[in-house]
Amino acid sequence: MGSQGGLGPPGNGGPGEGESGETRKLQEGRAARGKRRKGKGKGKAGAGQGGRGSGAEGKTQPPQAKEAAGLGAEAGERAGLRKVGEGGGSVEDGARRIVRGDEGSAGARKEAKGRYDGKKEEWRVRTGQREDARPARAQGRGCQAWGRLAGTGAAMAAAAEEEAGAREPAGRPAAGPALLRLPEELLLLICSYLDMQALGRLAQVCRWLRRFTNCDLLWRRIARASLNSGFTRLGTDLMASVPVKERVKVSQNWRLGRCREGILLKWKCRDGKIGIHKIHSTFTVKYSAHEQEVNCVDCKGGIIVSGSRDRTAKVWPLASGRLGQCLHTIQTEDRVWSIAISPLHSSFVTGTACCGHFSPLRIWDLNSGQLMTHLGGDFPPGAGVLDVMYESPSTLLSCGYDTYVRYWDLRASVRKCVMEWEEPHDSTLYCLQTDGNHLLATGSSYYGVVRLWDRRQRACLHAFPLTSTPLSSPVYCLRFTTRHLYAALSYNLHGLDFQTP
Incomplete structure (x- = not known):
């Protein structure tokens, strides 16, 4: 009878059934813990996927939701294991407590996720409003700036042109025609063969040539051939303090008879x-x-x-x-x-x-x-x-x-x-x-x-x-x-x- 009870099918009474039932409950507890661990891993994976999804949207998961989910799971596990270790109840009760702890951690996770989703939606609405408002403000500022520019466009253009005309470059341009790369002595020799009109046109090419063609050496030959330019027949300069080019300009008035x-x-x-x-x-x-x-x-x-x-x-x-x-x-x-x-x-x-x-x-x-x-x-x-x-x-x-x-x-x-x-x-x-x-x-x-x-x-x-x-x-x-x-x-x-x- 004892042996038969020990070999009887599960669920029958007797001492054998008690032992096998207790063993089965322990196995079920281990299985529940395994499922809980798997669920926890899946939860972490889900959280990772959610993080990746948020990253795809350009956002990151708040750390408060992760902390709430982890704390809920750990609290449930500790409560179940503590009851089983203390021996204050059956293994089945311990397993139920573990399952309830697991359910509590899942609830905590759901609650944390809800709070996170609410904050995310609120943050998205706020940023959306700012993003919608930024183009309008930028457009308003742009229109205002354009209005100011349009109102003073002529004055600014005139001032810029005057400043550009008054500012002289320190040296010759780094890039340009081969004429500008010649040594100054050779360039002076070439320009010495030009007449007054040709020198005036050359001065309109660039600012450096304008400054270069203002040289008194280039205009001295022309001035000596002009009327009343301050040079004697022997080449003595009687008006050394006045630029030669300016004297040549005035000499044209003497030649043409223009006076007041x-x-x-x-x-x-x-x-x-x-x-x-x-x-x-x-x-x-x-x-x-x-x-x-x-x-x-x-x-x-x-x-x-x-x-x-x-x-x-x-x-x-x-x-x-x-x-x-x-x-x-x-x-x-x-x-x-x-x-x-x-x-x-x-x-x-x-x-x-x-x-x-x-x-x-x-x-x-x-x-x-x-x-x-x-x-x-x-x-x-x-x-x-x-x-x-x-x-x-x-x-x-x-x-x-x-x-x-x-x-x-x-x-x-x-x-x-x-x-x-x-x-x-x-x-x-x-x-x-x-x-x-x-x-x-x-x-x-x-x-x-x-x-x-x-x-x-x-x-x-x-x-x-x-x-x-x-x-x-x-x-x-x-x-x-x-x-x-x-x-x-x-x-x-x-x-x-x-x-x-």
Whole structure:
């Protein structure tokens, strides 16, 4: 009976059944624990898949959900095992507690997952709102910025262009035509063959070439061939402080006759006196020099030479202790209309009325007052010289009643001039002035006409009448700079501005 009970089928009563039932319960507990472990592994795998899914969406699983799931599972397992180990109940009760702990951990996981899903949805809604709002704000800011740019677009463009034009590069461009990579000495040699128009076009290629073509060396050759550019016939620069290119620009106004006229001073005084004035001061000296009108005065090297209608020329020192003391009185036999001191300060020339002497041009020694030589021999009687000037120690210019401008070279001949220009309207020429190179200006006796000549040509370039018929006056004196011309008439001083016509 005992053996049969021990070998009976499961579920029958008896001692054997008790043992086999207890064993079966233990096996079921182990199986439940195995299922629980498998479920836990599956839960972790699910959580990993969920993490990957969230990662695909660009989000990560919050760590609070993982912690809640793990804590729930561990608490259930510890509670079941503790009850079984303590022996306070059957194995079946322990297994039930383990199963309930497993179910509790699953519930905790579901609750944690719900909280996570809710937070995820809330976060997604918030980020979605921000993402939807960002383009609108960006678009608003863009429209506002575009409105500001549109309102000041012209001013900004003008400022940028001005800044770009004023800013000069430190060196030549790294890339560009082969011309820019040539050495500067070779590039200077090539550009020296270009004329003014070609240099102007080359300056428009780039900023570096514009700066390069502003070099004075390139414009010096052009300036020496221009009118009144500040260079003498020998190449001496009389206006070194002014850029050569700017002088060439102004010289085009002289060539084309573009200027602006104005009256600078007015006067009326004929008293036969010489006045000495100090610039920017009240210092003035006046003393009686001649018995009649003083027609001409020249001053160089501390010496004053004057000529008068009283047929004398006088030499005066300009030293402060000897003011008013006459050094020499020279009898010229004719009324003295013009006078000029040599650049070497060793002699002076007088131009007379050509009535008492056959030659109106005579050269005198400045130290002794003796006659050195006379110029020309074919002057008709009365062909007086109204103006004379030295251009160099050996060359001088003269003009007068015979309506000619004559150029004398003392090295070639003192009897005949080397070149002459005739006044086109057969008017007396009262005065002349030259830039020492190509430009020549003359003043006529009627209507205050000022004429500009190019000494390389025979014909006059331009004429400027400064007076009208009721106020007709000769031009008694002419002076000019590279920008202005000044003409003295009988009652006022006229100015012609060639820089800003």
